[in-house]
Amino acid sequence: MEKTFFIIKPDGVSRGLVGHVLHRMERRGFVIERLEMRQATPELLREHYAALVDKPFFPKIEEYMTSGPLLAGVIKGNRVISSWRTMMGATNPKDALPGTIRGDYAQAPGDSGGIFNVVHGSDSAESAKKEIALWFGSDAL
Template sequence: MQEQTFFMIKPDGVKRGLVGKVLGRLENRDFRIEDLQMRMITRELLEAHYADLVDKSFFEGIATFMMSGPVVTGIASGPDVIKSWRTMMGVTDPVLALPGTIRGDFARAQENGAIQNIVHGSDSPESARREIQIWFGK
């Protein structure tokens, strides 16, 4: 099924020069990158994106990490792109992420209260629509 997803290359991925490698994996799977931006995250944008986590004790660690440098955000499209992108990313915890996945190949263990796992991707069509609206206003 043709669909869209939101993706993000987090500050650790940008800082470590992995943007091209991550985008290349999307393109190698014949997914289309429809929009792409590099930006700094504001607190307001971060709280909108992570609305369900704002009241959690660990949110400040996430906020500090996510606002520590620029991120690359994008919209990718293609057949079953949400499920495929999530598989390509690997599991959230870098220690458990399998080799061959983005997180398995590039992510590092938790540092400074936040998991530095290179990428984010929408987990459902509803999340994709919500995140695309937050980040791109579409």
């Protein structure tokens, strides 16, 4: 069975959406294998978002993701990598469909330009491996 890495981002935690998000995973039949409250460091985020470090908006990501505690975890299930991405919805909440987490719980970016979209999920099998090992160590793979 497949595993993926997810985050309930600092806005999801501070807005009290943890239960809603975990409920959706459980309702879908995914098994929560790891779950930990963490404070992300700039160093960890640079590795986690390595593909985005050179983008002009990376400082916004860093500010957002270090703005408070987040919940990091691993879920397991059939085709969970792509299913979880579908459940999250589009990156920008303005494009996320109702019924998705981002479409149900997040707003289009405001004047600050920051995209506060509640959840993260690995975008491929390679990313899932890399991210699970980065956040929880290779024993969690």
